[in-house]
Each structure stands twice: as C-alpha cells, then as structure tokens.
Amino acid sequence: MLRDLVLANRTYRRFYEDIKIEREVLEDLIDLARLSSSGANLQPLKYILSYSEESNNFIFPNLKWAGYLKDWDGPSVGERPTAYIVMLLDKNISKNPMWDHGIACQSILLGAAEKGLGGCMFGSVDRAEVAKAFNIPENLEVLLVIALGKPKEEIVLEDIKDPKDVKYWRDENQVHHVPKRKLEDLLIN
Template sequence: MLKRLIMVDRSIRRFDNARTVGKDTLMSLINLTRFCASGRNLQPLKYRIVCESDECAKVFPLLKWAGYLSDWDGPVKDERPTAYLVQCLDTRMTENQMCDDGLQLQALTLGARALGIGGCIIKSFNEIGIKKGLGLEDYYKPLYILALGYPVEKVVLEDMSVVDNDIKYYRTPDGVHHVPKRPLSELVID
C-alpha cells in the first residue's frame, strides 16, 4: 500500500479548477506534519494557507513551473491550483531547518494523494513577492510552495533509458507527463 501511494505521489502541474481544496482539508494536511521527525525536535516550520481565489491569483504569477518544459508557462487558467501551502522557516527559532522541510513536504503530498489531491512542490518562486503579497512577517522565510488541487493530468513513471541516461521529464502530444526513474541497480553501491 505504501509503495503504491509513493508511486502515485507525483508532481502534478495541471488541476481541475472547478474542484477546490478547502481550508479544513489543508489544516488536516498540516496536522500530519506534527508527527514528522524534526531535527533537535525544534519543529521550526510554519505554513501559510492560501485557498481563497483572490490570494491564489496573487501567488500563481510568482511561481516558476516545470524547468524541463521550457516551452510551457505553467497551467492555463482553468488548470491552475486551487490552494497552496507556503512552507516557512520561523527564523526566530533557528536559521537551519535541518531536513525537516523535506520530511514534512513528503508527509503533505502523501496525505494529499491519499485524499485524491495532487501537489507540486515548488522551490523556484519570487520570495519577496510571496512575502509581500501574503503579508508574511519578516521572520518567516518561505522555503517551498506546495501547489494543490485535483489532478487533470496523467503522470507515468518509466525506467530511465540506460542508453541515453536522460533524467528529464517530458510530455507527449497526448498530454501525458512522463517521468524517467533510475533503476534500483543504480541506487545501490556495491
């Protein structure tokens, strides 16, 4: 069951804009992060919920989407995320989140997929614009933005070709998003 959940926990970049993700659902996802391991058990990460359409409209243009798809500017209006979680480091507590960010992002995306919600973890964004647009205090440092919504795209995992060793994801003309993965034999050191 865990393997299947991890396999469907892909970066989703096109969403059903007619189906929203509400604040209660987002709160339940954030609640999962409380149970994650935390370096020094400090728990310095906080989340800014964005689920109102006016705020979503402020966040979207501040994001960069899918670096390998250089001819794509991101989801069209009807396929944009309906919610975001802005993961922030509370610098009043520490300047180093250790590995907490990744642990919590995985918990959030797995929790979302279990509910049929897809997500895309975004590191490339306009930090100043996010802080200003969402009214974040100076001591909150945005680390990642998790875009969320109900998927309208199909993502297929495939074994990476050992011939060309290409890791770049791509889309076929039918809109299917393909993600090459290294074989197990490349992950184990002999």
C-alpha cells in the same frame, strides 16, 4: 499500502480548477507535517494556507513551472491549483531548517495522495513577492510553496534510458513521462 501512496504521489502541474480544496483539508495535511520528525525536535516550520481565488492569484504568478518544459509557462486557466501551502522557516526558532521541510513536504503530499489530491513543490519561487503579498514578518523565511488540487493529468514512470538524461517530457497526448533510475543502478553493494 505505502507503496501505492508513493506511486500516486507524483509532481502534478495541471488540476481540475473547479474542484476546490477546503481549509479543513489543508489543516489535516499540516497536521501530518506537524506530527513528522523534526531535526533536534525544534519544529521551526510555519505555514500559510491559501484556498481562495484571491490569495491563490497572489501566489500563482510567483512560481516557475516545469523547468524542462521550455515551451510551457504553467497551467492555463481551468487547470490551475485550487490551494497552496506556503512553507516558512521561523528564524526565531532556528536559522537552519535542516531536513524538516523535505520531511514535511513528503508527509503533506502523501496525505494529499491519500485524499485523491496531488501537488507540486516549488523551490523556484519569487520569495520577496510572496512575502510582500502576505505581509510575512522578517523572522519568517519563505522556504517553498506547495501547489495542490485534483490532478488533471496522467503521469507515467518509466525506466531511464540514458543516465545523463533525467528530463521529464510530454507526449503528443499531453501524457507526462518521468524517467526513473533503476533500483540496481542505485545500489552500491
């Protein structure tokens, strides 16, 4: 069911680094994005697939992990993602991605959840360094990066206690807690 996939689709930041993701799996995920809706049907998104240790090592240090976890610099060796998708905007097609990258990310991450994988979207990326590492031409703009792997952490959703405090946190057992607003707090009528 879709609800089960949505619940499985959490923002994972620790992975089993020994479980690799093959190119064919990444291509399947991009195919889901390709089939998703696109503003004005322009389809301006392009992708770089990274699934080798060498190319993953170019991407990893250029991501900023878990802003609310001030004492954590990201996953340690053995817990890092085994694949990345760099999402690009082809400015020769459109200068405005509209909402396409959000729809594409959701399709990719739901597809990953269906395969028993998990991921994390990064808007906080050193775009210039990623562009340089992959020789990305100027007409392609780095929009975001999706890290992927077999999740190695437990994530618990809980009702938000203070509407002004949306910060996720980890307990002493490294269980990742994510506060969510209640349905009745979202509905206006």
